[in-house]
Amino acid sequence: MAGVSDGDAAASDSSTADDAERTNATMRGSKVVVDDVGKVYESDRQRVEALSGVRFTVNDGEFVCLVGPSGCGKTTLFRTIAGLEAPTSGEIRLDGEPVTGPGTDRGMVFQEYGxxxxxxxxxxxxxxxxxxxxxxxxxxxxxxxxxxxxxxxxxxxxxxxxxxxxxxxxxxxxxxxxxxPEILLADEPFGSVDAQTRDMLHQELLRIWSETEKTVLFVTHDVEEAVKLSDRVVVMAADPGRVREVVTVDLDRPRDRTEPAFGEYVDRVRRLIGE
Structure with missing residues (x-):
């Protein structure tokens, strides 16, 4: 088996360094940065690693959906970004400043109307x-x-x-x-309404997003909802919760579920989730 030459190793190191620099530059210019976040719950009887090494960004004015299987830590991550829980490791930054608790710079909408x-x-x-x-x-x-x-x-x-x-x-x-707020955080906000009302709310939310130019991070278990709404879909895996892939949805709005390209994105995200 061929070995790795010094030149190859140097090129690899250079490529890795370049990739790291590009990642850091992207994070510096982002509205929200989730930087290597981990979350562990411990008690006398057990230790549960809910999140491990979660890393992604949300750009200013972007609509990003977070999807994944049950138990992948979507709500835990949402609560951490909202400042309702502290990460065990890593950091979340909003406009370059660490999130250390709840704040009016983050507006929150939940499934239960509250x-x-x-x-x-x-x-x-x-x-x-x-x-x-x-x-x-x-x-x-x-x-x-x-x-x-x-x-x-x-x-x-x-x-x-x-x-x-x-x-x-x-x-x-x-x-x-x-x-x-600087960002609207929504955790399964339309999970309690019927399909017809949900479609109407999708249209309303996209209109509001367009008019206000707010940054939106939207948690959902519904893959079609994620593809319909978002610029990018952050797909999470479970045990422990981590980012599997970030999918850019390159479709014009409004989006039609019956279009083949829409179905292709849905199928791709579902394969990543393992549905």
Whole structure:
């Protein structure tokens, strides 16, 4: 078997160094950097490695979906990026600054709507602004702007119990965006609604994303949803949770599920997941 010459080794080292420099340059210019993140849960009885060496970036204004099999750590990673949990190793940076806890620079939307039942739609949207100390006309104008953005101006005085599931989720999106975050984080936000409502919410979210130019990181178990929405799909593997591949979805919007190219992307991501 042929050995590796000094020249080959030098070329390999140079190539590795160049690759590392390109990766570092990409990370320096990214909105969100997930840099070699690990997460371990330990107790007296067991040690569970939920995440290991997770590394990817999200660019400014980009829509990125995170998919993977059950138990791959999608929600754990989401909570870590949100600052709700600290990584055991590695680092998450937003605009170059380490994430050390929750902040108004990250708006969050969850599968469970999380609306306050005793508050009207307007009052729910106002919650984050109240926490920030925004008052008076500035707060009123911002709430009106968000209600118009999500198409709920006529329901400003309604209570959550009077809304459909899709409307509740639009309130959640308005509340998350009201504080003008740098990034919108969404964890399975449409998992509790029917297929028809989900399609409508996809259209609404893409419109809102286009109008606001926000960066979006969207967690889902639905591969078709990921391909329909995202610029790139981060595909995770399990045991422990790690990035298997990042797939760029090079399709014009709006995307048609019946198009062969759409199906090819879906099949590719499903193969990576192992479905």
């Amino acid at each position: 609306l306050f039942p005793w508050r009207t739609v307007r009052e729910n949207v106002a919650f984050g602004l109240e926490e920030q100390g925004v008052r008076g006309t500035e707060r009123t104008d911002r709430i009106d702007e968000m209600l118009q953005l999500v198409g709920l101006t006529d329901f400003a005085d309604a209570y959550p119990k009077e809304l459909s599931g899709g409307m509740k989720q639009r309130v959640g999106i308005a509340r998350a965006l009201a504080v003008d």
